[in-house]
Amino acid sequence: MSYKILVLAKQVPDTRNVGKDAMKSDGTVNRAALPAIFNPEDLNALEFALRVKDKKGDAEVIIITMGPPRAADIIREGMYRGADKGVLITDRKFAGSDTLATSYAISLAVKKLAPFDMVVAGRQAIDGDTAQVGPQVAEKLNIPQITYAEEFIGFSGKKIQVKRRLERGIEILEAEGPVLITVHSSAANCRVRNAKRVMKYKYARTEIELQEAAEDYIEMLENRPYLQIKQWSVTDLNADVSLLGLSGSPTKVKKIESVVFTQKNSTTLSSSDSDINKLIKSLISSHVIG
Amino acid sequence: MSKNIFVYCEITEEGHVADVSLELCSRGYKLAKELGVELNAIAIGNNLNNVADEVSAFGVNNLYLTEDEKLFPYLNMPHSNIVSKILKEQKADIVLFGATSIGRDLAPRVASTLKCGLTADCTSLEIGDHYVKKTDTTYKNLLYQIRPAFGGNIVATIINPDMHPQMATVREGVMKLEPLRKKIKPEVIKLDVNKYVSKSDFAISIIDRQIEAQKINIKGAQIIIAGGYGVGSKKNFGLLNQLAELLGGEVGASRAAVDAGYAEHERQIGQTGVTVRPKLYIACGISGAVQHTAGMDQSAQVISINIDEEAPISNIADYNIIGTIESVIPKMIKYYRKNSK
Numbered sequence: 125m126s127y128k129i130l131v132l133a134k135q136v137p138d139t140r141n142v143g144k145d146a147m148k149s150d151g152t153v154n155r156a157a158l159p160a161i162f163n164p165e166d167l168n169a170l171e172f173a174l175r176v177k178d179k180k181g182d183a184e185v186i187i188i189t190m191g192p193p194r195a196a197d198i199i200r201e202g203m204y205r206g207a208d209k210g211v212l213i214t215d216r217k218f219a220g221s222d223t224l225a226t227s228y229a230i231s232l233a234v235k236k237l238a239p240f241d242m243v244v245a246g247r248q249a250i251d252g253d254t255a256q257v258g259p260q261v262a263e264k265l266n267i268p269q270i271t272y273a274e275e276f277i278g279f280s281g282k283k284i285q286v287k288r289r290l291e292r293g294i295e296i297l298e299a300e301g302p303v304l305i306t307v308h309s310s311a312a313n314c315r316v317r318n319a320k321r322v323m324k325y326k327y328a329r330t331e332i333e334l335q336e337a338a339e340d341y342i343e344m345l346e347n348r349p350y351l352q353i354k355q356w357s358v359t360d361l362n363a364d365v366s367l368l369g370l371s372g373s374p375t376k377v378k379k380i381e382s383v384v385f386t387q388k389n390s391t392t393l394s395s396s397d398s399d400i401n402k403l404i405k406s407l408i409s410s411h412v413i414g
Numbered sequence: 415m416s417k418n419i420f421v422y423c424e425i426t427e428e429g430h431v432a433d434v435s436l437e438l439c440s441r442g443y444k445l446a447k448e449l450g451v452e453l454n455a456i457a458i459g460n461n462l463n464n465v466a467d468e469v470s471a472f473g474v475n476n477l478y479l480t481e482d483e484k485l486f487p488y489l490n491m492p493h494s495n496i497v498s499k500i501l502k503e504q505k506a507d508i509v510l511f512g513a514t515s516i517g518r519d520l521a522p523r524v525a526s527t528l529k530c531g532l533t534a535d536c537t538s539l540e541i542g543d544h545y546v547k548k549t550d551t552t553y554k555n556l557l558y559q560i561r562p563a564f565g566g567n568i569v570a571t572i573i574n575p576d577m578h579p580q581m582a583t584v585r586e587g588v589m590k591l592e593p594l595r596k597k598i599k600p601e602v603i604k605l606d607v608n609k610y611v612s613k614s615d616f617a618i619s620i621i622d623r624q625i626e627a628q629k630i631n632i633k634g635a636q637i638i639i640a641g642g643y644g645v646g647s648k649k650n651f652g653l654l655n656q657l658a659e660l661l662g663g664e665v666g667a668s669r670a671a672v673d674a675g676y677a678e679h680e681r682q683i684g685q686t687g688v689t690v691r692p693k694l695y696i697a698c699g700i701s702g703a704v705q706h707t708a709g710m711d712q713s714a715q716v717i718s719i720n721i722d723e724e725a726p727i728s729n730i731a732d733y734n735i736i737g738t739i740e741s742v743i744p745k746m747i748k749y750y751r752k753n754s755k
């Protein structure tokens with residue numbers, strides 16, 4: 125049977141290029157000013173998976189993403205770069221999920237795709253910034269995890285060998301059986317789009333997207349099943365609603381403050397004690413330092 | 415409900431308790447005092463005889479040790495199963511981990527096992543109450559877990575009202591290391607490894623490890639104090655080091671400063687150095703040539719210290735302090751010490 129690799133990928137606002145307009149005057153994030161992108165380390169994860177596929181030959185790479193309907197964009201992006209299929213987990217009931225609830229939902233989708241050989245995630249998403257979802261999905265699937273993977277070394281018999289990046293060096297690990305791997309930004313960059321694949325997959329659609337499509341389009345998709353992006357809701361996953369969204373999330377956000385200063389223009393200060401004292405106080409109170 | 419506080423003590427390559435864990439013990443001790451509960455530590459590894467002594471200056475009441483040669487170097491499954499079981503048995507209420515390669519690999523797995531919340535990379539931990547209007551309930555003495563998110567652009571206060579334990583990870587250098595004057599000898603509880611791990615926990619094996627001596631890594635730093643030619647001497651760069659250490663940041667440099675021998679080449683920022691995106695960049699005596707700013711202009715906040723009000727760096731800095739390095743940095747150190755708790 126062909127080797128099955130599931131890639132977890134998240135669509136995120138591009139928090140790395142936060143301009144001064146990224147924050148609204150009330151201190152909340154102005155999502156409209158931030159483009160939605162493929163989480164950077166998830167592209168490293170996709171490349172990792174594609175390299176395993178290249179090695180195995182007979183293998184299949186499936187992207188799983190949980191998010192709003194427009195997150196289907198990153199599934200198509202993944203297909204242009206080499207993924208075979210995609211699943212969009214989408215439902216309003218997932219809104220407000222912390223990492224525990226998110227990993228519960230994702231683990232159900234993974235189970236629905238079982239049997240699988242490997243799950244590959246990014247190390248960390250650049251919006252939530254927790255790096256928790258990968259290990260938590262592994263725990264829920266009751267499979268071992270290898271975090272911070274930097275390189276797919278190869279197979280030794282049935283065992284996969286992976287180099288991982290630590291703060292102060294590297295480790296080479298070997299795992300047998302299904303394993304979840306989180307990939308570090310120091311791993312190989314993702315291959316670029318392939319023109320033929322773009323032609324082939326640009327019409328791939330989820331159910332929601334099809335509702336807005338013309339009739340002949342629907343007919344075309346029926347004839348080309350590879351263009352159907354699976355779309356799963358809470359019901360499709362048979363999920364326990366109490367473990368999802370706000371009710372399934374032990375962590376609650378009590379308060380959010382913006383770090384970006386309200387001053388748009390630069391401020392000139394003297395080297396006087398009072399100026400420096402004031403600056404330090406304001407940096408501490410806005411949590412820039414402290 | 416018990417209100418025990420636990421700290422996971424990470425064991426370094428050299429067999430010592432990691433600094434970050436001792437820092438967490440320092441914070442944990444204060445939280446325990448405030449709540450009137452005990453501070454507990456967990457250490458897992460091989461030959462842990464020195465651990466009790468190393469934590470004794472940090473107010474640990476009970477130390478849970480699990481020793482076996484299979485338990486060092488760290489492996490995820492055995493460690494997470496041991497930690498999860500201890501926390502369950504002891505009804506832990508607050509659990510702190512270092513936000514290190516190990517802590518960030520371990521804590522999420524433990525949280526998922528215990529079905530509790532986990533807050534990543536906290537920069538501050540406080541005790542406070544929480545009132546829910548809808549149900550008119552007040553939750554007393556919750557752990558406020560304060561953390562940056564969204565690429566450092568926002569700071570969130572996170573709480574776990576219902577499901578405990580409340581768990582958090584904290585980076586090294588965020589909490590202060592505060593040894594007590596009077597050491598407390600912790601009660602040592604040795605656990606039988608075979609009761610906590612099974613053979614299937616060793617599904618992953620380490621076939622090679624290469625651990626290097628501590629390396630300079632300015633790329634990941636949240637705070638960078640960068641010095642240029644205007645710093646004037648290697649000795650003055652020492653001031654930058656002091657400030658960086660205090661703020662938990664790293665020292666960076668312009669090419670002119672590297673060429674002058676003030677700093678190592680690994681610290682060079684710019685077109686021919688590294689590109690950084692910290693949440694705070696303090697440019698000290700740097701004019702702001704494009705080759706330099708190309709490597710730092712995505713920083714969330716820039717403060718420039720320069721004698722020249724018109725230096726090009728002033729165009730991208732949020733704050734321009736006009737003055738010499740020698741006068742400004744010692745004042746920053748002084749007022750940071752005074753204003754931070």
Ligand SMILES: Cc1cc2nc3c(=O)[nH]c(=O)nc-3n(C[C@H](O)[C@H](O)[C@H](O)COP(=O)(O)OP(=O)(O)OC[C@H]3O[C@@H](n4cnc5c(N)ncnc54)[C@H](O)[C@@H]3O)c2cc1C
Pocket residue numbers: 132133134135163165166169188189190191221222223224226230244245246247248249250251252253254255256257258375377380531532533534561563564568570572
């Ligand atoms: C300000 C703020 C602070 C927060 N702090 C916390 C906190 O401290 N603790 C907490 O539990 N939750 C927290 N959350 C909620 C958390 O961001 C969400 O649960 C989020 O959906 C997943 O976490 P992450 O973005 O940190 O992902 P990470 O855990 O950093 O993601 C790691 C990898 O998991 C995979 N992955 C993650 N999400 C998805 C997805 N939706 N679809 C497919 N793959 C995915 C990707 O491969 C990704 O690279 C916070 C949210 C906000 C807005």
Ligand SMILES: Cc1cc2nc3c(=O)[nH]c(=O)nc-3n(C[C@H](O)[C@H](O)[C@H](O)COP(=O)(O)OP(=O)(O)OC[C@H]3O[C@@H](n4cnc5c(N)ncnc54)[C@H](O)[C@@H]3O)c2cc1C
Pocket residue numbers: 641642643644645646667668669670671682683684685686687698699700701702703704705706709719720721722725737738739740
């Ligand atoms: C191809 C190429 C690649 C390059 N790549 C890089 C690169 O990667 N990184 C890089 O940094 N540069 C790079 N450079 C060099 C760059 O052009 C500048 O020469 C360099 O950045 C200048 O460094 P500086 O700002 O420290 O020094 P200067 O330009 O000499 O500025 C010193 C500043 O210190 C101020 N000053 C003096 N005394 C004091 C005092 N006591 N207190 C406070 N302020 C004081 C001065 O007012 C001045 O603004 C490159 C150049 C080339 C041509």
